């Protein structure tokens with residue numbers, strides 16, 4: 001199989017600063033043959049010149065970390081490697097400036113995470129912070145790489161101690177035992193990354209690349225219910241009504257019945273066009289125009305969402321959301337009614353209740369029913385749209401489960417829908 005034929009997984013590397021995330025990325029790329037040969041050659045040459053007879057990965061990583069300090073940065077975002085079953089892209093890591101924002105807005109949705117924990121330090125503040133964020137943002141699968149095992153002489157007891165400490169944390173946050181795997185590794189020296197480490201005879205589980213290969217395939221947007229947020233509606237003479245939009249999830253074919261919500265109109269798909277050519281079907285990512293029978297141009301509009309009649313888009317009466325306040329000059333209180341931007345719709349919504357204020361980093365509830373929230377706060381809020389709005393639960397259709405709150409020309413907050421009540 002070539003890389004392109006394999007299913008694709010977005011992987012987040014998370015963990016406390018200095019626990020070895022960058023080193024592990026380098027190691028994974030190196031072991032899978034993704035550090036270009038000329039780079040290795042250059043380092044080999046340099047190593048020889050500096051009196052190092054053998055090429056060592058650890059040395060390369062130290063050189064790279066020096067480069068990083070000098071601001072030359074190996075950019076660890078968007079690195080790719082593959083295993084037998086998948087090809088992986090390493091997405092933005094927590095710690096990068098816009099990580100939380102990118103995750104909430106869906107700019108960098110990870111399918112799985114590798115949590116890197118220094119065996120000599122165990123759970124540290126950012127370990128908790130990142131694990132909590134991952135759970136909130138819907139990353140259910142996690143591989144825990146207990147790293148720097150060389151620093152603790154590959155001590156089995158130490159490994160077990162760290163494992164149980166992390167296990168306790170993950171379960172408390174809501175991870176299920178079957179979705180967490182543990183591997184003792186040394187990113188720097190190697191060991192249980194691509195091959196078993198002879199230093200850990202007590203460990204006979206899969207190595208890290210095998211664990212990555214064992215991850216469950218995420219649900220493809222094509223298997224989710226059809227959702228096409230409508231961008232525009234045209235009326236073309238001789239053809240009829242042609243709504244235009246990007247298929248977010250599911251598939252659409254001619255002759256199917258589709259419903260537009262919140263307009264509540266139903267019609268039959270006559271034909272689908274993409275790049276000025278008729279196509280027999282369209283799926284996630286396709287920008288299409290489709291000719292619809294039985295619906296007039298003025299009966300539907302931008303902000304409507306098309307879906308199949310047997311699983312139509314959800315029009316909400318109210319919903320509960322997790323939000324992060326990015327920028328607001330004063331305080332947000334119940335009654336605040338800014339404009340919510342979700343897919344192609346913009347609807348004024350009232351924050352009717354602030355249920356909880358949370359520490360945005362650890363998810364710890366800081367206050368129940370607070371009077372107000374401010375910039376930097378994370379909160380669970382209840383929201384009432386002032387006009388009908390289609391939005392879905394993040395868990396069910398992530399592509400339609402996120403929104404941005406805008407007011408006074410800027411993005412005040414971003415959020416995701418945790419629960420909702422349908423309009424009768």
Ligand code: GDP
Pocket residue numbers: 015016017018019020021022023024061062065116147148149150151185186187188189
């Ligand atoms: P990050 O902040 O999580 O990206 O951590 P880095 O990858 O920059 O690593 C921090 C320090 O730990 C560096 O000096 C690495 O060389 C070192 N380090 C990383 N992995 C290992 C390991 O497996 N064993 C040892 N002994 N040191 C490691």
